[in-house]
Amino acid sequence: xxxxxxxxxxxxxxxxxxxxxxxxxxxxxxxxxxxxxxxxxxxxxxxxxxxxxxxxxxxxxxxxxxxxxxxxxxxxxxxxxxxxxxxxxxxxxxxxxxxxxxxxxxxxxxxxxxxxxxxxxxxxxxxxxxxxxxxxxxxxxxxxxxxxxxxxxxxxxxxxxxxxxxxxxxxxxxxxxxxxxxxxxxxxxxxxxxxxxxxxxxxxxxxxxxxxxxxxxxxxxx
Numbered sequence: 001x002x003x004x005x006x007x008x009x010x011x012x013x014x015x016x017x018x019x020x021x022x023x024x025x026x027x028x029x030x031x032x033x034x035x036x037x038x039x040x041x042x043x044x045x046x047x048x049x050x051x052x053x054x055x056x057x058x059x060x061x062x063x064x065x066x067x068x069x070x071x072x073x074x075x076x077x078x079x080x081x082x083x084x085x086x087x088x089x090x091x092x093x094x095x096x097x098x099x100x101x102x103x104x105x106x107x108x109x110x111x112x113x114x115x116x117x118x119x120x121x122x123x124x125x126x127x128x129x130x131x132x133x134x135x136x137x138x139x140x141x142x143x144x145x146x147x148x149x150x151x152x153x154x155x156x157x158x159x160x161x162x163x164x165x166x167x168x169x170x171x172x173x174x175x176x177x178x179x180x181x182x183x184x185x186x187x188x189x190x191x192x193x194x195x196x197x198x199x200x201x202x203x204x205x206x207x208x209x210x211x212x213x214x215x216x217x218x219x220x221x222x
Contacts, residue, residue, distance in 0.1 A: 003048045004048050005028070005113070006031070006038065006042060006045065006049070007030070007031040007032070008038030008050065008051065008053060009031070009033075010055075015031055018051065021110070034059065035061060038059070039068070048117065049077070050077070051113075052065060052079065052096075054091075055081065055082065061078060069094065075116045076096045079100045079104065080101065080102060081102045093194045093198070095155075097154060098181075120154050131164045132207060134160070134203065136160060136164065150203055162176065162179055163216060168218065170214055170216070171215050171216055177192060
């Protein structure tokens, strides 16, 4: 399977290295020099993953991410020099799938890319899991409530999947970080809270219960 990746990065030296490194791993790589060109190329192409800088001329990475999310759940990795917690939380609130800070290891970047593409690939067999009125399709990674489709990012989908599969257990934030992100993430657990907030907004049902100081569980609507 030919995997197509779009790299949006205004620093030409970093851009060239990323494109060269990903290409050497067998990926089909396209690139853009700023946010405006990035969104134009995204609309014209069919990409399996987007790697996105934040600080760029014409249109910053956060704006590009927001525009992409209006029409697509394609996996997005922020790759940026903005390494403070506030910017990382903002990135996840905009529904990115990963946030890597510069300077970074190219080997680590490849592993993150592989992990995200693995989680975004579809399983072979049809499979559904259900909690009350909420139904998750594990084949298409889609969700619906009473037949109405709910748009979720891959991470939001996997958080719900984990909570349903583990019901009625309480799942800690640390456990969600480890199981959903698939590696030891050294950011603040508020990243999980940001995703939960987005899920609650989208499903508009009181199923997700916060267990203070621990994490989350599901609660039936009695």
